[in-house]
Amino acid sequence: MVVIPVELAGRSYDVLVGRGLLEQTADKSGHLLRKASVPVVADRNARIHHGVRLENALSAAGHAVHWYDVEPGEAAKSWQGLERLTDWLLAQGVERGDHVIALGGGVVGDLTGFACSILKRGCGFIQVPTTLLSQVDSSVGGKTAINTAAGKNLIGAFHQPSLVLADTTCLDSLPDREMRAGYAEVIKYGILGDADFFDWLADHGPAVLARDDAALAQAVATSVAAKARIVAEDERETSGTRALLNLGHTFGHALEAETGFSDRLLHGEGVALGMVLAARYSARRGLISAADAERVASAIAAVGLPSELNTLGLACDGRTLADHMLHDKKMDAGTLPFVLLKAIGEAFLARDIELADVAEFLDTQLQAA
Numbered sequence: 001m002v003v004i005p006v007e008l009a010g011r012s013y014d015v016l017v018g019r020g021l022l023e024q025t026a027d028k029s030g031h032l033l034r035k036a037s038v039p040v041v042a043d044r045n046a047r048i049h050h051g052v053r054l055e056n057a058l059s060a061a062g063h064a065v066h067w068y069d070v071e072p073g074e075a076a077k078s079w080q081g082l083e084r085l086t087d088w089l090l091a092q093g094v095e096r097g098d099h100v101i102a103l104g105g106g107v108v109g110d111l112t113g114f115a116c117s118i119l120k121r122g123c124g125f126i127q128v129p130t131t132l133l134s135q136v137d138s139s140v141g142g143k144t145a146i147n148t149a150a151g152k153n154l155i156g157a158f159h160q161p162s163l164v165l166a167d168t169t170c171l172d173s174l175p176d177r178e179m180r181a182g183y184a185e186v187i188k189y190g191i192l193g194d195a196d197f198f199d200w201l202a203d204h205g206p207a208v209l210a211r212d213d214a215a216l217a218q219a220v221a222t223s224v225a226a227k228a229r230i231v232a233e234d235e236r237e238t239s240g241t242r243a244l245l246n247l248g249h250t251f252g253h254a255l256e257a258e259t260g261f262s263d264r265l266l267h268g269e270g271v272a273l274g275m276v277l278a279a280r281y282s283a284r285r286g287l288i289s290a291a292d293a294e295r296v297a298s299a300i301a302a303v304g305l306p307s308e309l310n311t312l313g314l315a316c317d318g319r320t321l322a323d324h325m326l327h328d329k330k331m332d333a334g335t336l337p338f339v340l341l342k343a344i345g346e347a348f349l350a351r352d353i354e355l356a357d358v359a360e361f362l363d364t365q366l367q368a369a
C-alpha cells in the first residue's frame with residue numbers, strides 16, 4: 001500500500017492506494033466512523049461487484065451499513081438527485097461530525113461530496129473510488145458538483161474528503177472502455193508535468209490497462225501524487241497551477257458538447273483527443289515540434305483511445321466546435337485560457353488565444369486525410 005498525503009492547511013488527508021483496501025475499510029477509516037451506523041452511497045455497478053466486500057469489512061468491526069443506491073450515469077448528478085440524497089442523509093440522522101462513504105466512480109463521488117458539503121453546512125465524507133478515472137483524478141482534490149440544464153458541473157463546492165481508499169482490485173470489474181477512458185487522465189499527468197512518467201507509460205501502458213498489479217499500482221500512485229502536489233499548491237484553482245489539470249479539457253469539452261455528452265464519446269475519450277489537439281495546436285504555434293505532437297498522438301492511439309478528429313464522424317466545422325468553447329466554465333472575463341505545451345512534460349496556461357485561430361486549426365484537423 002502507498003500512502004499519499006494531500007497537504008492542505010487544516011484539511012490534510014491521505015489517499016491510500018493498494019490492493020485489498022476494501023477489506024481494510026474499518027481499520028483505515030475507523031477513527032472517522034463515530035457511530036455504529038454507516039451511510040454508504042453507492043453506484044449500482046460498484047455495489048454489485050464490491051458492496052459485499054465493503055459491508056463485510058464494516059460489519060466485522062460492528063458497523064451496520066445503510067445503502068443508498070445510485071443508478072449509473074450522469075443523470076444522477078442533478079438537482080433531483082441531490083435533493084433525494086440529502087433527504088435520505090437527513091433521514092439517516094447524519095450529523096456534522098459524521099462521515100458518509102461514497103463507493104463508485106466520479107458520478108457518485110461528485111454527488112456525494114456536494115451533498116456532504118451542504119448537509120448541515122458540511123459533514124465529512126470518505127471517497128472509495130472504483131473507476132480508474134476516479135482513483136487518479138476525481139476523488140482527490142475536493143471538487144464536487146452536479147450538472148444543470150446550463151451545463152456540466154456548474155453547481156458545486158470545494159469540499160475535501162477526509163480519506164480516499166483507492167483499492168486497485170476494484171478495477172478488475174471495470175469495463176475495458178471505462179479503463180481506457182481513465183487512462184487518458186493518467187497519461188495527462190505525464191504530458192503536463194512529468195516526461196519520465198510519459199516515457200514509462202509508453203513501455204507500461206498496456207500492462208496498466210491489462211490490470212497488471214505492479215504497473216497499475218505505480219500508475220495510480222504516480223498520478224495521485226501529481227494531483228496531490230498540484231492541489232496542495234493551488235487548492236481553489238486561483239494561481240493557474242491547478243488549471244494545468246485541464247490539459248485537453250477545453251478541446252475535449254467542445255467534442256463532448258458536439259456529441260451531446262453521450263456514450264458516443266466518454267469524458268476520458270474527449271480528453272484524450274483533446275490532448276492530441278492541444279499538442280498539435282502547440283506545434284502550430286511553434287511551441288513544440290511537430291514530432292513531439294505526434295509522439296503524444298501515438299501514445300494516445302497506442303492504447304486504443306481516439307487520436308484523430310476526422311474519425312469521429314462529426315458533421316460540423318471548426319467554428320461550431322470553437323463556439324462550444326464559449327460555454328466552457330473556464331471562461332474568465334471574456335477570454336478562454338488554453339493549456340498548451342512548451343514540451344512533453346511542460347504545460348502552461350496561454351491566455352492570448354484567438355478562438356478564430358482555434359476554429360481554423362480545427363478545420364484542418366476535421367479535413368485531415
Ligand SMILES: NC(=O)c1ccc[n+]([C@@H]2O[C@H](COP(=O)([O-])OP(=O)(O)OC[C@H]3O[C@@H](n4cnc5c(N)ncnc54)[C@H](O)[C@@H]3O)[C@@H](O)[C@H]2O)c1
Nearest residue numbers: 045046072105106107108130131133134138143170173174
Ligand atoms: N471532481 C473532480 O475533480 C472530477 C474530475 C474528473 C471527472 N469528474 C466527474 O467524474 C464523472 C466521471 O467519472 P467516472 O469516469 O468514474 O464515471 P462514472 O462514475 O459514471 O462510472 C463509469 C461507469 O463505471 C461503472 N462502474 C463504476 N465502478 C465500477 C466497477 N468497479 N466495476 C464495474 N463498473 C463500475 C459505473 O456504473 C458507470 O457505468 C463525471 O461526472 C465528471 O464530471 C470529476
